[in-house]
Amino acid sequence: MVASLAKRFGDLDIAEEAAAEAFATAVERWPADGVPPNPGAWLTTTANRKAIDRIRREHKRTDKQREALMLTDDSPPEPLGAIDDDRVRLIFTCCHPALAMEARMALTLRLVGGLTVPEIARGFLVSESTMGQRITRAKGKIAAAGIPYRVPSASDLPARITGVLAVLFLVFNEGYLATGPDTDPVRHDLTAEAIRLTRLIRELLPDDGEVAGLLALMLLTEARRPARVSAAGELVPLGEQDRDAWDAELIAEGHRLVRERLDSGAAPGRYQLLAAINAVHTDARDARDTDWSQVVALYDQLVRLDPSPIVALNRAIAVAELDGADVALAIIDRLTDALNGYHAFHATRAELLRRLERRAESRAAYDRAIALAGNTAETAYLSHRRDELG
Amino acid sequence: MQYLVSVIHDKTNSGTPEEARAIDEFNDRLRAGGHWVFAAGLAAPSTSTVIDGRGDEPVFTDGPFIESKEHMAGFWIIDAPDLDVALELMADGSKACNRRLEVRPILAVGA
Known part of the structure; x- marks a missing residue:
């Protein structure tokens, strides 16, 4: 509306x-x-x-x-189609390159995703007043500078799409691991919205590999949602999920997209690699059947495209399965400076230390992770794990 | 709406004959498309004078009013229906004058 x-x-x-x-x-x-x-x-x-x-x-x-x-x-x-068109236009306006990247994300979450200012502020780790000002300033610029409400021209479209995908991925992630202390741990409204908007963009650009890759990534992630939070409200890690509860239809569609991209022979971008990693996971009937060497190989490719510490952290989780917790822990400890404020870094360390039976250190790492985690189900899971250490 | 497009000058050499020709061609395109309002090049910042007429007697001092490595070397005022059109046009303008540009909306009269 x-x-x-x-x-x-x-x-x-x-x-x-x-x-x-x-x-x-x-x-x-x-x-x-x-x-x-x-x-x-x-x-x-x-x-x-x-x-x-x-x-x-x-x-x-x-x-x-x-x-x-x-x-x-x-x-x-207006008929539904026209409303969808309006949304696509609004996405391109919110993701306009004349706006700062952080403003684009905030605006899309606020105006297209419908998140509240406090929710967005939490997602970006800034105060509510800072986020409120950021959104007001961005809206002011849209009005004053004459940023239009329309789909960009064909020549501008590829460049503009990259920015839109980054924002949609963020909206999806906020839905998949909601950060509010009083919100549901998984916000299906946001993940569904992100998927819907990505489908709209794909209709616009059916041959774009990264659009297909992002859609596949979202579908393969969303497929696991029914198994992701236990009846007790705790986050269930991938390896312990009830795979029969996964959504077979979404997985089939995601796998189809990943195969389509592989068959194209074009060099995969970031989202296509992440989708392929998720395809390997969702291909295994049992967690023990996961082809970890394939996962690590895909992460190696991803590290070459995106050498960020968060990618290195996720790669290390796969390395732990392939080469052991001690090898993975050595990799992760080198990321301490970059990721010290990130809950998943401490949660991963805690898990590896637990496997290596270094209980006191594991407990301390769980404490750090719990203090930093914003998702209610994740906090519950981490607390449970910590208390199991005895 | 109208936009002020400032030419950001961050080098010591002045415009070359090739640049001047490219700018002339670009300006012809602006006129043909109905986007032209005005454009001018500016003399060096060291030639400027600062005026303060707020007191009883006006005070004149040697400029420029901001010392910086970059300064405004010229400007366009263009007419474009929205920012996307302005940006697309002036991307070519930046190429023509071989300088970075800043596009800033001009407040509408009475707004």
């Missing part, structure tokens, strides 16, 4: 506030008046009226065009 209002009124603040006001009105009136026959259309119409009221109040009629748009508020609700 924000997307179509933004397109119509050309102002993100007005769109957002009008949508929020419409929902507030619904909460007030529906219990007394009953839910209208078509709640979606009711909300859209109400939000349109609220937006027009606001524009009138604030005398924001700066041009004739906006006035003309305001007069058409009895137009029928």
